[in-house]
Amino acid sequence: MISYLSAALLASIGITRLLTVRAGPRHLVTFFLSMAAGLAVSADATVRLLGDDLLPRLVTNALQLLAMRALVQVVRSTRSPEKPTPFWPILLCWALMALCYVDIVPHRLEVGTPAFQWRPSVVAYQVVLTTYGVTCLVMFTRTLARSAAARPRGTFRTGLRILVCAAVVTIAWVLFSGLPSLWLEITDLADLDFMPRARLVGLGAMVLWVLGGLFTTWDGALRLTRAWRGIRAVTPLWKELVAAHPQIALPARHDLEFTLYRRVIEIRDGLLALRAHVPPQLGDWLRAPVDEPTRAAAELAAALVMREAGRSWPRPPNGPEVAHPGVREEGAWLSAVSSAFTHSLVVREVRERALAEAGRPA
Incomplete structure (x- = not known):
């Protein structure tokens, strides 16, 4: 159940990123979906359903290598110009693992014996899997740690730091679970005790990946929510201005x-x-002093009326410009202007005065 729950969370993170990242590289989507599929395939219930231990392990390991390659792609995508990630190394690893699997299958009844764990195909399988996975993870961890250090405080940096911890734990997990022949030789663990411990370390790493992914995705979700709320807030003001000047609308x-x-x-x-x-x-x-957003909304209401009446002034009044350090602050100020334009009684009175001045019925 824990494996399926972790797989569902990883898949949901991957799908969320797929929906939010409309353009550009989607390497993290590949990582999360590959790891989710690997967890689902390696779950005890799936293994019992298939009635085979070796094939689910081969499929899981292949998906894990695909996820590791996605991390390398993430690292390379941060370089300018972006350096492509060749596909032949993972194809070579998959081919070697498949060849080893073909040699291992006839000896499946010997699993757990010293003769099996030091069989050349078994050792080669473990070395290929571990070498590729650790190499990818080390490259990813170094780049991610530098990126997290350069980020400002916030949810996104916290998520990156959790992902760094997840990568370190995953390296430990790959070194432990990927080389069972070595660890069974130098420890007193029995073969039946090894896999549950390896799976426990793997699930711990997956929990960290899920938490890191949630934190980084949550940051993006918060930005999208703020943007959506900002759009709704300024839309009434925007509609009035676009109706008056359609040429200001951008693609x-x-x-x-x-x-x-x-x-x-x-x-x-x-x-x-x-x-x-x-x-x-x-x-x-x-009639009374008003705040800057209300005054700006009153100016807009009067200007729209006078524009319809065909009246203008050669030297318009130059009021003080309100400086805003960023789009968020500018959006907040315009949201206040939009709210005053729509709901303020002061703006309504100014509009009525402008209509009377222009000789039009209120």
Whole structure:
């Protein structure tokens, strides 16, 4: 049950990353899905269902090597220019493991005996599996540790550090479970006691991978949630400005964070285009001091009315520009402007004054 639960969590992380990463490399998706499939195949219930111990182990080990190759691809994708990862090494490893498996199968009844554990095909199988896995993991761990050290504090860096720990534990697991002939020789463990211990170490590593993946995925999910909420908040303001100036609309893209960034730019362009229509007497229409978002919303409401009436002023009033250090802060400010534009009684009164000034019915 624990194996299936861990496999389901790893698969959910992989599928989530597949859905959120619409473009670019998806090596981590391959890693999580390969490890999930390997855990499901090697689970006790699956082995009992198949009625064979060796074939599930071969399939699991092949999937694990595919996951290790995905980690190497992650490392190489961070280089500029990206260095491709050749496929022939893993194909060679799979071929050697398959040849060893063909030699091992006729001697399956000898499993657990000294003669079997030091059989050349068994030793070669273990060496190939361990060498490839450890090499990939060491490359990945070094790069990931450097990346985690360079990241600012937050959920994503915490997730990276957990993944570094997961990689280290996985190296220990590969060295332990991948070389049973060696460890059975130098310890007092029996063959029946070795695999449960190896599986326990592997499950511990999988728990760390799941936690690290959840932390890094959670960070991306939080960003997407913030972007979605920001888009909803500025949409009323954006619709008004695009209706007034359709030319400010940029090409659409199915990316929430980019969509928010695009709408912030479009709204700013629309506000600048309407400044010539802001009536100079706007300050007299405001009965009491108001905050900056409400004043900006009032200026927009009056400017839209005056634009429809065909009225403008050669030298529009130059109010103080509000400086914002980033898109998130700019989006928050425009969200406040949008809220005031939609709900503020002050803005409603300014709109009515502008309609009266323009000679149009309220």
